[in-house]
Amino acid sequence: MSARHYVAFSDVSVTFGHGEGAVRALDRVSLGFGRGSFVCVVGPSGCGKTTLLNVLAGFQAPSDGRVSVAGSEVHGTGPDRGVVFQQAALFPWLTVAGNAAFGPMVRGVGRRARAERAEHWLRIVGLWEFRDRYPYELSGGMQQRLALARALANDPAILLMDEPFGALDALTRERMQEELQSVWRASFMTVLFITHGVEEAVFLGTDVVVMSPRPGRIIERLASPFAHEAGARGSRKVKSDPAFVALREQVLGLILEGPETAGQ
Amino acid sequence: MAAPEPPHLWPWRVGTIAVLAVAWVAATGSGLVPAVFLPSPADLWDSGVDLVTEGYKDRPLLDHIGFSLLRVFAGFGAGALLGTALGLLMGWRGWIDALFAPFIEFLRPLPQLAYLLLLIIWLGIGEAPKICLLFLAALPVAAVAARDGVRRADLTRLAAARTLGASEWQVFRHVVLPSALPDILIGARLALGIVYGTLIAAEIIAGSTGLGWMIVDAGRFLRSDRVFVGVLIIGLMGVALDRLLVLAEHRIVHWAGR
Numbered sequence: 001m002s003a004r005h006y007v008a009f010s011d012v013s014v015t016f017g018h019g020e021g022a023v024r025a026l027d028r029v030s031l032g033f034g035r036g037s038f039v040c041v042v043g044p045s046g047c048g049k050t051t052l053l054n055v056l057a058g059f060q061a062p063s064d065g066r067v068s069v070a071g072s073e074v075h076g077t078g079p080d081r082g083v084v085f086q087q088a089a090l091f092p093w094l095t096v097a098g099n100a101a102f103g104p105m106v107r108g109v110g111r112r113a114r115a116e117r118a119e120h121w122l123r124i125v126g127l128w129e130f131r132d133r134y135p136y137e138l139s140g141g142m143q144q145r146l147a148l149a150r151a152l153a154n155d156p157a158i159l160l161m162d163e164p165f166g167a168l169d170a171l172t173r174e175r176m177q178e179e180l181q182s183v184w185r186a187s188f189m190t191v192l193f194i195t196h197g198v199e200e201a202v203f204l205g206t207d208v209v210v211m212s213p214r215p216g217r218i219i220e221r222l223a224s225p226f227a228h229e230a231g232a233r234g235s236r237k238v239k240s241d242p243a244f245v246a247l248r249e250q251v252l253g254l255i256l257e258g259p260e261t262a263g264q
Numbered sequence: 265m266a267a268p269e270p271p272h273l274w275p276w277r278v279g280t281i282a283v284l285a286v287a288w289v290a291a292t293g294s295g296l297v298p299a300v301f302l303p304s305p306a307d308l309w310d311s312g313v314d315l316v317t318e319g320y321k322d323r324p325l326l327d328h329i330g331f332s333l334l335r336v337f338a339g340f341g342a343g344a345l346l347g348t349a350l351g352l353l354m355g356w357r358g359w360i361d362a363l364f365a366p367f368i369e370f371l372r373p374l375p376q377l378a379y380l381l382l383l384i385i386w387l388g389i390g391e392a393p394k395i396c397l398l399f400l401a402a403l404p405v406a407a408v409a410a411r412d413g414v415r416r417a418d419l420t421r422l423a424a425a426r427t428l429g430a431s432e433w434q435v436f437r438h439v440v441l442p443s444a445l446p447d448i449l450i451g452a453r454l455a456l457g458i459v460y461g462t463l464i465a466a467e468i469i470a471g472s473t474g475l476g477w478m479i480v481d482a483g484r485f486l487r488s489d490r491v492f493v494g495v496l497i498i499g500l501m502g503v504a505l506d507r508l509l510v511l512a513e514h515r516i517v518h519w520a521g522r
Contacts (some may be wrong), residue, residue, distance in 0.1 A: 079429030092519035103428035
């Protein structure tokens with residue numbers, strides 16, 4: 001698997017604690033996907049989906065198995081893998097522009113070049129006119145857009161998102177989904193997107209991975225065609241398409257009832 | 265950071281001062297309270313003018329103020345700076361904390377007067393024991409504040425900085441340090457208050473300069489008018505210094521608590 005796939009989890013297990021109280025967050029998970037995929041991972045809380053992201057991000061070393069990107073094993077964090085968290089986790093002492101330029105700044109990109117890169121992404125996420133403001137002056141949706149711009153300004157090959165729109169209201173979330181999708185379509189980025197929203201996963205992903213808890217396992221992986229269609233058709237049309245509704249219900253069934261009974 | 269006080273509360277503040285002033289005038293004017301206990305406003309004014317024009321015991325008043333401020337700034341400056349640096353390291357690395365925490369924890373609640381005599385024995389009676397006393401008063405307060413500030417740094421922010429490519433030193437410089445800044449400034453404010461309070465004790469140690477010494481000396485001769493003027497000056501300067509730090513706090517860490 002690791003030879004063929006751009007991102008490959010091979011028999012990855014993660015155990016927290018020891019002995020009686022040990023929790024198996026991931027149990028022999030194998031998952032591979034190609035460059036440019038948009039992989040959405042869904043599942044109930046406690047199914048290990050965040051652990052899956054943490055292992056790829058380099059926050060968490062696997063207890064067993066290995067994770068590789070483009071053939072080389074992941075050890076620790078790296079700027080090739082940008083992360084957007086549920087909490088925007090912006091730097092409140094920096095301006096909007098300062099936040100967007102943080103990655104290039106710590107990586108030694110020159111002042112002018114990083115300002116240009118920050119401007120490019122701030123314009124795309126619609127925050128350019130707020131460049132001199134501070135994060136606490138922005139709304140929740142704008143803060144999350146800035147977190148996205150901050151991650152993208154580093155030009156990551158892989159973008160990892162951990163329920164990034166979970167704290168937003170429904171309307172803002174929908175707008176953010178569309179923006180994210182158009183950014184992804186215009187790039188060669190590979191995205192791993194963690195969510196508990198089934199509709200979100202089916203709408204955004206080229207692949208939908210369903211996980212189940214205790215121990216955290218992948219129970220199904222489905223291809224979703226809608227990520228490529230949404231741009232041309234508009235998200236409301238896509239989400240009311242019978243094929244979309246059917247796939248959504250199938251995923252929901254897998255989460256609620258497990259692989260044995262779903263679809264019967 | 266508390267919300268600014270609404271302007272309609274100002275009459276209340278001014279009111280309490282006015283009531284106190286009226287009671288003062290009444291008590292001293294009627295002769296009910298002897299001047300040695302409580303000098304009248306007029307006496308106090310004369311004494312104040314005399315201190316300003318003639319100075320106290322061969323020295324202009326400004327010299328005394330200057331000496332006191334110099335000691336405060338030297339002791340506080342060195343103590344807060346070193347304490348903050350130490351606290352940052354203690355918060356960042358557990359073994360540094362383990363190394364210094366016992367001393368810091370012991371020193372912090374220790375009343376300064378308890379080790380004042382030791383300092384005199386070790387350092388004599390010049391400026392050294394005074395400044396050292398203030399230094400030791402400021403150091404542990406600043407250190408503990410900085411350490412706690414580092415420990416309170418948001419873990420997701422640290423993780424975000426690392427995924428953006430920051431090295432450990434860059435994480436410290438660009439995330440940990442600014443995260444701790446609000447706590448560092450609160451620590452500085454606390455330390456300044458303690459140093460300022462300790463100043464009087466420091467200036468009781470032999471010598472003939474400083475506001476603290478002036479008050480103690482005037483008290484010895486029952487010159488309560490001079491004691492009052494000294495107390496007023498010390499109090500107003502204390503308020504001014506504290507306001508200055510609050511102003512700096514609002515300016516430097518405008519994001520804090522938001």
